[in-house]
Amino acid sequence: MNKDWITFAMPKGRIFEEAADLLRNAGYPLQEDFSAGRKLILEAPDAGMKFFLAKPMDVPTYVEHGVADIGVAGKDVLLEEQRDVYEVLDLHISACYLAVAGLPQQRKERVAPKIASKYPNIATQYFKAQGEQVEVIRLSGSIELAPLIGLAERIVDIVSTGKTLKENGLVELETIASVTSRLIVNPVSYRMKDKQIDDIVARLSAVIKEGSPS
Ligand SMILES: Nc1ncnc2c1ncn2[C@@H]1O[C@H](COP(=O)(O)OP(=O)(O)OP(=O)(O)O)[C@@H](O)[C@H]1O
Numbered sequence: 486m487n488k489d490w491i492t493f494a495m496p497k498g499r500i501f502e503e504a505a506d507l508l509r510n511a512g513y514p515l516q517e518d519f520s521a522g523r524k525l526i527l528e529a530p531d532a533g534m535k536f537f538l539a540k541p542m543d544v545p546t547y548v549e550h551g552v553a554d555i556g557v558a559g560k561d562v563l564l565e566e567q568r569d570v571y572e573v574l575d576l577h578i579s580a581c582y583l584a585v586a587g588l589p590q591q592r593k594e595r596v597a598p599k600i601a602s603k604y605p606n607i608a609t610q611y612f613k614a615q616g617e618q619v620e621v622i623r624l625s626g627s628i629e630l631a632p633l634i635g636l637a638e639r640i641v642d643i644v645s646t647g648k649t650l651k652e653n654g655l656v657e658l659e660t661i662a663s664v665t666s667r668l669i670v671n672p673v674s675y676r677m678k679d680k681q682i683d684d685i686v687a688r689l690s691a692v693i694k695e696g697s698p699s
């Protein structure tokens with residue numbers, strides 16, 4: 486673990502820019518074209534921060550192993566991965582929710598055994614709690630395809646605007662949980678770098694409070 490820098494595991498893609506903007510607003514100087522290009526390690530020396538650009542689902546792994554002090558991960562990823570990390574702050578970015586969806590006839594035929602998802606643990610736990618026996622088929626993306634071509638009758642996936650469901654003729658059947666991105670911290674880093682990490686959390690909290698409606 487690097488003592489001088491604070492290291493971040495950051496999800497490549499849709500969350501990164503929003504998280505970077507929060508850090509800028511909190512007073513940490515990150516250049517504007519920060520994530521342009523293909524580099525996977527980005528340094529912001531003036532902020533004393535290093536960023537590792539990872540697959541969103543892998544962020545908690547880097548933080549649990551202590552190679553990153555801090556991470557930004559969706560609540561969906563945290564529920565799925567169940568890693569040994571502290572969840573310290575709701576960043577209120579990338580809001581969406583987890584839902585069960587399917588073809589409209591699934592509204593009537595409630596019980597259907599096959600569920601496709603990139604969240605196999607969440608799906609398994611959810612249906613177990615409902616007392617429903619299902620087979621969960623793991624996919625990596627384009628989950629909405631599964632009911633259209635008969636791989637599964639229902640899916641467990643993220644819904645945001647509902648556009649993907651609608652354009653593919655699917656309907657939401659049940660809501661599972663709301664999702665926003667969270668700041669997570671490695672427990673050992675929190676002990677070793679407590680002042681630096683508390684400062685980041687306090688500054689980000691202030692920015693989030695400013696931005697939220699009272
Ligand atoms: N449509 C959406 N709108 C808002 N937030 C979303 C949406 N889809 C996913 N998210 C949130 O953003 C996080 C990252 O999603 P993203 O689609 O960038 O990654 P991914 O699909 O897991 O990765 P990849 O596309 O690299 O395989 C998710 O874990 C979730 O918290």
Ligand SMILES: O=P(O)(O)OC[C@H]1O[C@H](OP(=O)(O)OP(=O)(O)O)[C@H](O)[C@@H]1O
Pocket residue numbers: 625626627628629642643644645646647648649650
């Ligand atoms: O309700 P909407 O606004 O349409 O957003 C929901 C879609 O966004 C995510 O997919 P993503 O874009 O990450 O692609 P993926 O299928 O490769 O996971 C999610 O898995 C849904 O498919």
